[in-house]
Amino acid sequence: MTDAEYVNIWMRPERPARGPKPAYSRAQIAEAAVRIADAEGLEAATMRRIAAEIGAGAMSLYRYVPSRDDLVLLMADRLMGEIDVDGMPSGDWRADLTRYAHGLRAMWLRHPWIATAQRALPVLGPQQLRLIEAVMGALDAHVPIDENLALMALLNGYVEGAARDEVSWAEEVRRSGVSESEWLARSYPYVQQLLESGQYPIFGRIATEARQPRMGRDEQFGSGLQRVLDCIAAALPAALPSDGQAGATAPVPPRCP
Amino acid sequence: MTDAEYVNIWMRPERPARGPKPAYSRAQIAEAAVRIADAEGLEAATMRRIAAEIGAGAMSLYRYVPSRDDLVLLMADRLMGEIDVDGMPSGDWRADLTRYAHGLRAMWLRHPWIATAQRALPVLGPQQLRLIEAVMGALDAHVPIDENLALMALLNGYVEGAARDEVSWAEEVRRSGVSESEWLARSYPYVQQLLESGQYPIFGRIATEARQPRMGRDEQFGSGLQRVLDCIAAALPAALPSDGQAGATAPVPPRCP
DNA sequence: CACTACTGAGTACGTTGTACGCGGTCATGG
DNA sequence: CCATGACCGCGTACAACGTACTCAGTAGTG
Numbered sequence: 328m329t330d331a332e333y334v335n336i337w338m339r340p341e342r343p344a345r346g347p348k349p350a351y352s353r354a355q356i357a358e359a360a361v362r363i364a365d366a367e368g369l370e371a372a373t374m375r376r377i378a379a380e381i382g383a384g385a386m387s388l389y390r391y392v393p394s395r396d397d398l399v400l401l402m403a404d405r406l407m408g409e410i411d412v413d414g415m416p417s418g419d420w421r422a423d424l425t426r427y428a429h430g431l432r433a434m435w436l437r438h439p440w441i442a443t444a445q446r447a448l449p450v451l452g453p454q455q456l457r458l459i460e461a462v463m464g465a466l467d468a469h470v471p472i473d474e475n476l477a478l479m480a481l482l483n484g485y486v487e488g489a490a491r492d493e494v495s496w497a498e499e500v501r502r503s504g505v506s507e508s509e510w511l512a513r514s515y516p517y518v519q520q521l522l523e524s525g526q527y528p529i530f531g532r533i534a535t536e537a538r539q540p541r542m543g544r545d546e547q548f549g550s551g552l553q554r555v556l557d558c559i560a561a562a563l564p565a566a567l568p569s570d571g572q573a574g575a576t577a578p579v580p581p582r583c584p
Numbered sequence: 585m586t587d588a589e590y591v592n593i594w595m596r597p598e599r600p601a602r603g604p605k606p607a608y609s610r611a612q613i614a615e616a617a618v619r620i621a622d623a624e625g626l627e628a629a630t631m632r633r634i635a636a637e638i639g640a641g642a643m644s645l646y647r648y649v650p651s652r653d654d655l656v657l658l659m660a661d662r663l664m665g666e667i668d669v670d671g672m673p674s675g676d677w678r679a680d681l682t683r684y685a686h687g688l689r690a691m692w693l694r695h696p697w698i699a700t701a702q703r704a705l706p707v708l709g710p711q712q713l714r715l716i717e718a719v720m721g722a723l724d725a726h727v728p729i730d731e732n733l734a735l736m737a738l739l740n741g742y743v744e745g746a747a748r749d750e751v752s753w754a755e756e757v758r759r760s761g762v763s764e765s766e767w768l769a770r771s772y773p774y775v776q777q778l779l780e781s782g783q784y785p786i787f788g789r790i791a792t793e794a795r796q797p798r799m800g801r802d803e804q805f806g807s808g809l810q811r812v813l814d815c816i817a818a819a820l821p822a823a824l825p826s827d828g829q830a831g832a833t834a835p836v837p838p839r840c841p
Numbered sequence: 842c843a844c845t846a847c848t849g850a851g852t853a854c855g856t857t858g859t860a861c862g863c864g865g866t867c868a869t870g871g
Numbered sequence: 872c873c874a875t876g877a878c879c880g881c882g883t884a885c886a887a888c889g890t891a892c893t894c895a896g897t898a899g900t901g
Contacts, residue, residue: 335774347867347879374858384881386859395858443700445752451774456784463786472789480749481742481808488741495702517592517708527713529720532729551738558815604848604898631889641850643890652889848897857888866879871872 336397337452351381353391357401361438364402368501369440372402399444404452406441409434412461421556423465427458428486428552435490439498442491469563478559485555489548593654594709608638610648614658618695621659625758626697629659656701661709663698666691669718678813680722684715685743685809692747696755699748726820735816742812746805 341353359380363372374395375385392398410430415423435441466475500507522531542550598610616637620629631652632642649655667687672680692698723732757764779788799807 335771338774338777347865347877349879373856375856378881386861386882387880389859390879445748451778451787456778456787459790460784460786463790467786472786472793476790477804477808480746481811484742484745484749485738488745489737491702492737492741514592514708517595520595521708521713527717529717529724529729530708530713533716533720533733536729547734551734554738554815554819557818558811561814562811604846604896606847607849630887632887643851643892644849646890647848842901844900846897846899848895850894852891852893854891855889858886860885861883863882864880866877868875868877869873870875 336393336400339393341391349390351383351387351391353401354405355381356388356391357398357405360398360402361405364440364444365438368498369399369443370502374398400450400452403441403444403450404454406434406438407452407454407458409437410458412458415461416464416467420465420469421560423462424482424556424559425552427462428482429549431483431486432490432548435487435494439494439501442494442498445487466559466563474562478562481558482555485551489551493544493548593650593657596650598648606647608640608644608648610658611662612638613645613648614655614662617655617659618662621697621701622695625755626656626700627759631655657707657709660698660701660707661711663691663695664709664711664715666694667715669715672718673721673724677722677726678817681719681739681813681816682809684719685739686806688740688743689747689805692744692751696751696758699751699755702744723816723820731819735819738815739812742808746808750801750805 356377360372360377363376363380374388377398378385378388388398392401410427412423412427412430415427417423463475463479466478470478496507500510505513518534521527522534613634617629617634620633620637631645634655635642635645645655649658667684669680669684669687672684674680720732720736723735727735753764757767762770775791778784779791
């Protein structure tokens with residue numbers, strides 16, 4: 328029975344009752360780790376590197392965090408804290424969900440490594456709980472809790488899927504050390520060969536016709552989001568337009584810092 | 585200029601022109617790697633372990649694959665090959681997309697480690713190209729190629745998001761070595777504490793009320809999928825019902841082995 | 842038949858997460 | 872007020888990882 332009573336990173340008290348004051352804090356460690364991951368990717372945020380960043384010895388971190396996996400949990404929850412859901416639920420569910428979705432996407436774009444840090448659902452850190460209360464609260468009055476859960480999963484799935492697409496490119500570029508233009512140049516012969524084989528007509532049209540999207544990334548995300556929100560609206564009890572507006576025009580100006 | 589002319593794993597010829605016959609093949613190696621990853625997770629599929637599985641020396645694999653990352657690409661494309669899209673496009677886009685979506689989800693459930701193997705978009709292996717042709721072909725006659733791309737991203741995002749949710753649980757259980765019931769038991773005090781704090785009323789209702797979903801996983805996925813397909817239908821040019829059916833009842837019986 | 846490009850494999854290196862144990866420090870029980 | 876022991880930060884050490892380098896053997900080519 329070594330650590331049989333170990334339960335959960337969020338249960339483990341930050342400050343012990345006895346002994347000398349800790350020189351650092353979990354928040355400080357997570358902050359440094361996030362800083363490194365932002366600059367050089369999650370795989371660069373090794374225990375030694377993080378310790379060096381805050382000026383500590385390598386093994387000191389294990390006084391604060393039981394394992395690197397738990398530290399990643401801390402980092403992920405810290406990121407959730409960046410999403411602004413103040414004043415939610417406001418009564419206008421569509422506005423709330425739109426703001427949350429743009430905030431979530433913006434956070435992903437700021438911290439692309441979240442794509443590889445994503446673990447199972449039950450993280451349940453304080454910041455994630457805050458998001459659950461704010462965002463699911465927006466639909467809470469209109470649908471049963473099961474349905475709400477499913478709708479949130481749909482919304483989160485769209486946002487994270489879209490963000491993952493946008494982000495994975497940049498991540499791959501950084502990880503492999505090959506610039507985007509260089510990658511294109513290297514892929515050119517392969518793509519050319521695919522085109523000439525004639526076996527892939529649709530991919531060929533993607534490669535040749537769909538080169539420049541007529542919408543910017545933000546607009547593309549926003550219009551897809553409106554489609555998803557229409558889906559959600561359709562699942563709500565009828566005669567519940569949320570506000571006067573509906574359809575493809577965003578009822579709330581997308582605020583995407 | 586060591587490997588400056590290295591382009592792409594798919595360009596590198598499997599068999600060289602000269603020299604003795606290779607004892608193994610890429611397909612065989614990828615097969616073994618998939619077998620190990622299925623049984624023990626992707627992180628267990630190390631180069632040494634794979635080599636041992638096929639009875640080769642550790643370093644021999646590098647004769648076939650330039651790096652482990654490229655091997656993971658091979659594995660991912662092999663998985664795409666499991667998805668049955670024969671006869672697509674059939675003319676009934678809704679049936680085609682439904683079949684594809686169920687096939688994709690089933691593949692994810694068979695190989696949960698794909699969640700952590702997922703890299704950037706431009707994998708473009710032969711199997712993925714096959715899927716692109718078959719699935720995007722279903723909508724090709726109805727929408728411009730850009731729109732088609734966006735709709736496929738929406739569908740893939742839903743399926744992969746849903747599959748990721750289902751799968752990440754199992755992955756976490758295997759990775760941490762903690763069984764689901766044990767995890768629940770360990771989390772109990774934490775959840776209890778959250779409930780008693782009274783700060784998280786909605787999470788509280790999730791924990792207490794939404795315990796048993798009234799639909800099975802398959803049904804839940806299927807009904808969500810129909811919602812997404814409704815979304816896609818709405819984006820198509822009007823008066824294009826695909827077939828007589830529409831709405832929440834699946835026009836095609838979900839085949840999910 | 843000679844040549845040579847290619848084969849599978851062994852050894853070795855740098856980096857990772859982390860188990861273990863040390864000497865010092867400070868809140869607390871008597 | 873002081874002795875005690877829980878806790879601090881940290882150094883050392885280890886196993887496992889990806890993979891660079893090297894070599895003797897082999898089979899297709901001229």
